Amino acid sequence: MSEALSELRQELGAMVRDDQATRAAHRADAWVMAEWAALEGRSGPLPLAVLEPRSSEDVARAMRACRALGLPLVTRGGGSGVCGAVQAGADHVVLSTRGLAGLVRLEAEDALAVFRAGTMGIDAEERVRQDGFTIGHWPQSVALSTVGGWVATRAAGQFSTGYGSIEDVLLALEVVLPDGAILRTRETPRAAAGPDLRQLFLGSEGTLGIVTEVSFSLRALPEASRGQALHFASFEAGLGALRRLLRPGWRPPVVRLYDPRESRRGFRDFVPRDRALLLLLHEGPAAAVDVELAAVEALCRESGGVPTDPAAVSQWLAHRNQVPSFRSFLEQGVVVDTIEVAATWSRLPVLYDDVVRSLGEVPGLLAATAHASHAYRSGANLYFSFAVKPADPSSIPAVYAECWRRTMEATLAAGGGIAHHHGIGRVRRGWLAQELGAVGAALLWKLKDAVDPDGLLNPGNLLPPRAAEP
């Protein structure tokens, strides 16, 4: 491979990094199985090189060079993904977007801001706040993820119930396509001009193009922000309340309903044993916030909700960006992970029960819990957490796979969707054909083959194993 490397260097010069530390730091994302492999000293060979472009034109040059040399290209942003979308092999080149950082422009009258794709989420948010705006997208990984990564993974943030997910805050995109061409979508608030081409890249996870710029449609920072907390007799009762409070049109940006175990674990001072805690954050003009808060309290009381100290919301806000350290658990022989799925309201209680019951059959299970953190008119997500300590620590990968298999199968059996906002990566890839159906999976492959005919971009990620043609 050193010949390929030397050719790459000839084409791309200083953009190419091949020192061992850089290659090791960019080989993977934050998937717990990558952590496990690293801990076991089994991460495998390093990628051939890391590319550090400084401009969209650099990315286009990198794309053309890799294509000419037949080198698979894996794009990496903040590396905070937890599904294994970044797993570079020995013959792979990793392109880091982190050198594409910073604000391109902010247009206050148009409430829009354009950032280079490698800008860290928190930096973008802090920048627009200087001008009185918010992007309204705040994933737990906001300090670890890039704005380009938000698009590529189809992310959702903690304020999504009121403000929408990444697809709702995105105005326009710049993307380098596998043929090296640079696509810039038009900066208009809405169009009926053929299929929305941005959608091809939202959730593409590095398989269809490389996002180089992201334009957001901003919101004004809210005049008021008020927390509210209530608890319910059960998780199912809380889900019913959530459904009923959304029905008339109330849209608190944050709604978070914890099952009794998570309520107890995280909010002991605010909730009696065996009750499900609902946290809400209302934002907007002060008068509107007051009306919404009062109406939501009345609706929740009708569902048996009991108000509790809204300091629970402040506590959540203070700790909401703490990302669990997979590694510290692994060092104790415990594997933990989270799995977010989604379903319509009527399916959620069964889905919740079935997943928790099925995970309960896994030997060594320490905990299987969930909360709902993103709600819609027709349903919500469930965000499961599990922890297992197998008798034999070397069985961790197998036990981990078993927990995923059980959660995915119970979700599909209950009519749910297998991925709410973390994406597919490698951990869910085996179930994507069931999520999309055989026809949908074949269609996705047609799009992939049309846009990336050489299969250059992130091979082995996202797309399900190819089915035999019908």
Add this chain to the structure above:
Amino acid sequence: MSEALSELRQELGAMVRDDQATRAAHRADAWVMAEWAALEGRSGPLPLAVLEPRSSEDVARAMRACRALGLPLVTRGGGSGVCGAVQAGADHVVLSTRGLAGLVRLEAEDALAVFRAGTMGIDAEERVRQDGFTIGHWPQSVALSTVGGWVATRAAGQFSTGYGSIEDVLLALEVVLPDGAILRTRETPRAAAGPDLRQLFLGSEGTLGIVTEVSFSLRALPEASRGQALHFASFEAGLGALRRLLRPGWRPPVVRLYDPRESRRGFRDFVPRDRALLLLLHEGPAAAVDVELAAVEALCRESGGVPTDPAAVSQWLAHRNQVPSFRSFLEQGVVVDTIEVAATWSRLPVLYDDVVRSLGEVPGLLAATAHASHAYRSGANLYFSFAVKPADPSSIPAVYAECWRRTMEATLAAGGGIAHHHGIGRVRRGWLAQELGAVGAALLWKLKDAVDPDGLLNPGNLLPPRAAEP
């Protein structure tokens, strides 16, 4: 062609209609140039046949038969499109979705309803109202268009500022693909499971598949609904007010700002001469509506807005579904049409002025006016209307094309988007490559060739003329 017809009949039996009246009734949509051709007796040859499937499986059979016989297939719903997306030639087969009508199921707990694609919009809306819901999508054509047509054209309704456009009310789709396979997307409220495959068909205008079922995420019928009307010193002042009232997060479902000429023409009793009228409709829980109405009045007064009788809103509501009769104008030698475009706030005043000025240079122009009827955080649409009476009536097609050319070019020059919600069809096709850029246009062609490799579906519509490969 009678051999093809006989083979089609052999494959599809009673689904095939080839009487002259049926073929004549399905050859076109409501594009004014189709009306003109009909009036002049120059509609050209009739399509080969009309197919009337009764089920999704019928549609799949029809697709396979047309593919096997190499017959181009044009899908037609209500036929209310105004851009010439349906223009069937002599060797074309038209598939009418109107036999695919009615509710499949309504799930009240999940606030969702599934309709067959040929259901008329008004019928779908009336059906969900029986259960206390609204689809929240009310295009002017609601009584003339089908729910499948809403998806295929990427429609927006009159309540879009608060309730979103078709992409925001759509939950899931069933689509027959060009290879005859039936795609059913998953009925989940949100997913991060690869690119959103529904988006390929939203705005595809019959070129990528045939929508056979549409699942909507519903809203509860609002508790309260209150109109509000104010007038401003100019259209530009009104646009500024609109921008400022949306900024803090207010979202009246209906906002309609008319330029002074349209204000005077439509609402003489409510607005002084040379003022721009803004109509708003607030909906939701009564307490929220009251707060929003008061806040919007205060914000509008800051922009020089003067309240006027909200009966103006009632008047609009009473007449809002009146669709202009192109034909009656044509019979008087006058051609009228509407052109909706969109842009960010800062571009709208220039765009408006430039289009009106440019249309003013067309000999025989009787009127060129506009209103804004769909607003977003970062901008709004402009809905132009024009009427021209050329000295020589036979020049109507040329004068009409000239009005479109001027509007499209002024829009692009001002940085706007050429199509807000009517779609591309044939009338805008020549400008789509500029809208998408050369890279975007080439990408759209890649998608088309991947999904419909034989070019079977609605040839000549939507996609721009093929560019030479780079």
